[in-house]
Each structure stands twice: as structure tokens, then as C-alpha cells.
Amino acid sequence: MSLISPACRDALQNWLDGLGALSGRSENTLTAYRGDVSEFLSFMTLHHSESQGMAAIARITISDMRAWMADQRASGVGSRSLARKLSAVKTFYRWLSEREGFEPTAVLSTRAPKFTQKLPRPMAEDAARAMIETVEMQSASDWVSARDVAVVTLLYGCGLRISEALSLTGADTPLPNSLRITGKGNKERVVPVLPVAQTAVDQYVKLCPHPQSREKALFRGVRGGPLNPRAIQGVMAKARQQLGLPSTVTPHAMRHSFATHLLSAGGDLRTIQELLGHASLSTTQAYTAVDTARLMEVYNRTHPKA
Template sequence: MSLISPACRDALQHWLDSLGALAGRSENTKSAYQGDVADFLSFMTLHHSERQGLAALERISISDMRAWMADQRGSDVGARSLARKLSAVKSFYRWLAEREGFEPTAVLSTRAPKFTKKLPRPLAEDAARAMLETVELQSTSDWVAARDVAVVTLLYGCGLRISEALSLTGADAPLPQSLRILGKGDKERIVPVIPAAREAVDRYLQLCPHPQSLGAALFRGVRGGPLNPRAIQDVMAKARMQLGLPSTATPHAMRHSFATHLLSAGGDLRAIQELLGHASLSTTQAYTAVDTARLMEVYNRAHPKA
């Protein structure tokens, strides 16, 4: 940030503040955007051999943008990451241009590099069930085993992110028929809780040696503190090795599996979007590609070849 002029630093901060106030962006998203735009502004300072004030930013040319893109590619920034950085820069420039009254065509007309979007990597239904059963076998302590099963059941049975599952507190127990979840960007959603998840949490609570309190974390580590997500990542890594599953069989894959299996069973895409807490339907639509790919696999295996 030392390479950026005070005026640009102030503008960047005002833009970040507006993101939080108007768009409900999460702190992680704002932090990533701040880094992306700050790097861009620092590059322009070095590129022009002088600090870029607001007036200089208005004069950014197509040639400048090409130089920045080339610098990023030369620094081994991948196409996906570069597209994200460009998106952040464009967002900042739209805001700045409206505020300062200039035309940001050179920046906004810059094309993002093409990249293949990664599809979600869900587990097959039998693999997801096997994961739940095998997770329980990874601990010699009954209460830890019950805890791990309860967390993974919430990921698969309710489509929670691991951070959302571990944010539950004693006030949420016993689990009701539906939970009010605060997700990314402080977006709130209501998630139905299946009986299997309620039963798994009840069993964990019966065995947990640490006393529960309304404000404390529902899921506890061995010493009684809040459960670290790394513990669930590790136990799933051990289980997938026993099952011969790929490295993509992670806690987040259980959430992907929740969405994909609902879709396969005829679930409505809009309803699944609400359950997952996606801000955009296009994010949820990635699961239709997974479903289609699986259908084609079955077709190619079963259809008689001429």
C-alpha cells in the first residue's frame, strides 16, 4: 500500500466501505478485493514511475491494461485468479468513475482471460453414505466419533458449509426442525433439519463430556474449546483413504453432494439455491452440469453401440 497515493488509498477505502454497506459483501471478499485493487494500483505506480493520483487513474489506457495483464501472467497468476482480479478492478473503476465523473472505457472493455469453470465434485450417493459410516470408525473415543458423525451429517443432510456447522451454539440445541443460518456476506437463510441430523446431534450431546452453555460452541474440541474445522478435514481424509475415494472427498464435497443428490431426485433449482444460500442462481446451476455429466456417463455405459 506504500506505493499508492493518499488520494487513491482513501478512494479504495471508501469503495470497500460501500461494498460492505450496500452489497452485503463478506469480510473475506472485501479483503480479497482490497488486495487485488491495491496490487493493481501499485503496478500502475511502478509502470508509470510515479504515484497515481485520481486524475492519473482517469487516464489509464488500453495499453496500460495490457501491460498489467501481461505482468500478472508473467507472475504465474492463473486465468481464474486473473479474471477475479480484473473483476475487482472493474468494480472499483465503475464506482470511481461514477463518483469522479469520468469515462472508464479502457478498464471496463478489458476482456477477462478464458478459463474452464471447475464443476463441483460431489460424492456418489453410496460413497456419501459410506463416508458417514467410516467417519465414525476413526476415533477410539465414543463422544468424538459421535461429534464427527454429527458434523458431517449436517454438511450432507442440510447442505451447510463447515464454518456454518461449527458456528452453531448451545442455544441451537436440541436442533429444531429448521435452523436460521447466517452464511456468506451475512446472508440469512432457513434450512430444514432432517431427522438423521437431529438424532446425530442428540447422540453427540448425550456423550459429550463438556457442559453446554447457550453462548458456547455446540461442537467442542477434545479439550473443550470450539472445534477446529481442521479436525473434521483430518477425519474425512482418513476415512476417504480407507474407502479409496479421491482427495476431492472433503467436507465441502458433502455440501456439493447434498445439492447434486437433491437435484437428481427432482429438486427445484430455485429451492436448492435458497437451501445453499447462493446469491446467484448461476452458482447453483453448476450442479445441473454435474447431473448432465453423470447422465451421459450412464448413457455411454448402457447404450448399445452400433
């Protein structure tokens, strides 16, 4: 931030404060935006060899934008990451131009690089079940095993993000037939809870040596504090090695598998969108491509060729 003028630094902070208060953006998103826009403004200072005050950044040209994008490319930034950075810069400039009354066309008209949308990498249904069974065998402690199984079952059975599963508190137990989950952007959704997930959590609570309270985290680490997501990432890494599964099998892959298996069973996209908490249906539509890809894989493997 040292290369950014005080006026620009204040404007950036005001923008971020507004996003946090009015748009409900997550801390991770705000941190990413701060880094992307700060990096952009710092580049412009070096590019022009002088501090870029409010008047200067209002005069950014198409040539300046090309120079920034070329610098990013030369630094090894991929198309997907560059598109994300450009999106943050455009969002900031759109807000700043309305506030300061300048024309932001040079920034807003800059085209993002094209990139191939990565498809979610779900697991096969039998692999998902095997993962839960194998996770249970990774700890010598019964309560830790029960804890890990309960978390992974929630990821796969309810389509939760790991952060959402670990945000549950003692007040959420015993698990009801449906949970009200607050996800990204403070977006609320209601997800049904399968009996198998209720049973897994009940078993964990029964064995957990740390007293439960309504205010404290439901899932605890060995010393009693809130469970760190790295613990679940680690236990799944061990399990996938034993099962011979690829490195794409992560806690988030369980959520992808939940959505893909629902779609395969006849679930409609709108319902799956609501269960996952996606703000846009286009995000959920990626699972259609996954399902089609799986169908073609089976077709090519089994269809009798002439």
C-alpha cells in the first residue's frame, strides 16, 4: 500500500467498507479485492514514475491498461486469475467514477482474457461412500473418528461448504430435519438433513470429551478449540491415498459430488441452486456439463462400436 497516495488509499478503504456493510461480501472476498486493486494502483505509480493521486487515476488510458495486463502476464498470472483481478479493478472504478464524476471507459472497456471454465470434479457415488468409511479409520481416538465422519457426511449429505459445517454450534444439535445455513455473502438457505447425517452428528456429540454449549463451535479440535478445516483436509488426504483417489478429492469435492449425484438422480437445477446457495443459476449450470461429460464417458466406454 506504500506506493498508493493517501487519497487513493482512503477511497479504496471506503469502497471496501461499503461492500462489507451493504453487499455483505465475505472477509475473504474483501481481502482479495484489496490485494488486487492495491496491486493495480501500485503498478500505475511505477508505470508513470510518480504517485497516482485521484486526478491521475481518473486519466488512466487504454494504453495504461494494456501495460498492466502485459505486466501481469509477464509475472506468470494466468487467464483466470487476471480476469478476476480485472473484475475487481472494474468494480472499484465503477464506484469511484460515480463518486468522483469522471469517465471510466478505458478501464471498463478492457476485455478480460478468455479462459476455459473449469468443471467441478465430483467423485463417483461408490467413491464418496468409501471416503466416509475410510475417514473413520484414520484416528485411534473414537471421538475424533466420529467427528471426522460427521463433518464429511455433512459435506456430502447436505452439500455444505467446509466453512459452513464448521460454523455450526451446540445450538444446532440435535440436528433438525432442516438447517438454516448462512453462506457466502451472508446468503441464507435451508437445507434438508438426512437421517444418516443426524446419526453421525449424534454419535460424535455422544463421544466428544469436550462439553457442548449453545454458543461454542459444535466441532472441536483435540484441545477443545474450534476445529480447524486443515484437520479435515488432512484426514481426507490420507483417506484418498489409501483409496487411490486423485488429489482433486478434497472437502469441496464432497459438495460437488452432492450436487452432481442429485442431478443424476433427476434433481432440477433450480432446486440444486437453492440447496447449494449459488447466487447465480449459471454457476449451478456447470453441473450440467459435468453430468453430460460423465454420460459421454459411459457411452464411449460401453457402446458397441461397429
